[in-house]
Amino acid sequence: MRFYTLFFSLFIFSCSEVVKEESFGDVTTQQPSIIPAIQVYASNTDTDVKNGILYYKDTPYSGVYIVKFKNDRIKSKSQYLKGIKEGCTNKWYADGKKFEQRYYSNGHKVGVHTGWWNSGAKKFSYHFNDLGQYQGSLTEWYNNGQVFREFNYVNGRENGAQKAWKANGNIKANYEVVNGERYGLIGLKKCFTVKKGQDKVTR
Known part of the structure; x- marks a missing residue:
């Protein structure tokens, strides 16, 4: 009897410590096994969203939520825990090319978020803190590869x-924020000209 009690205790402890490796597109994440390895599709009539919470059969959903295009290709895959985004969300274009990759914790955007143009060129790279606020660098690109903006938060x-x-490629804005105050070129004006490759403003 003592043997079975010990075995059962060890089994419960082991399950609580299991770490699974789950593949999401071209990203593999390793995390505590808190999100069930089940999937539900957006087309399922048992799914519903109420006040920002995803429900499945009237219960806050935990698992992978999948949305498809009309051509049956996958549009997005998102991990949910108790009806709120938790973990990785990947999205694709209708032709199957990667659109964006985001991470969430308790519904908040966290970590590095990356987006791509349909050509495969980088579209954006955002960094978030644990509260879902921009933290560190924020970079966006035009579809021709030219940087649109480089901001810091x-x-x-x-x-x-x-x-x-x-x-x-011409500079549009070049300023610095110190203690909430902006100093420098906030935006181009008709009375100023800025040459490509230069940050200096000339009249």
Whole structure:
């Protein structure tokens, strides 16, 4: 009897410590096995969203939620825990190319979020803190590969150097934020000209 009691205790402990490796597109994440390895499709009439919570059969859903295009290709795969996004969300274009990759914790955006143009070129790269606020660098690109803007944040607020460019590479804005105050070229005006590759404003 003592043997069975010990075996059962060890089994429960082992299950609580299981770590699974789950593949999401081209990303493999290793995390505590708290999200059930079940899937439900958005087309399922038993799914519903109420006040931002995803329900399945009237219960907050935990598992992988899948949305498909009309051509039956997968549009998005998202992990949920008790009706709220938790873990990785991947999205694709209708032709199967990667659109974006995001991470969530208790419904908040966290970590590095990345997006791509249909050509495969990078579209954006955002960094978030644990509260879902921008933290660190934020970079966006035009579809021609030219950088659109490079901003920096601390706890969701602009901080430090901020730059933006036009699609042709000409500088559009170049300023610095110190203690909430902006200093420098906020935006182009008719009375100023800025040459490509230069940050200096000339009249």
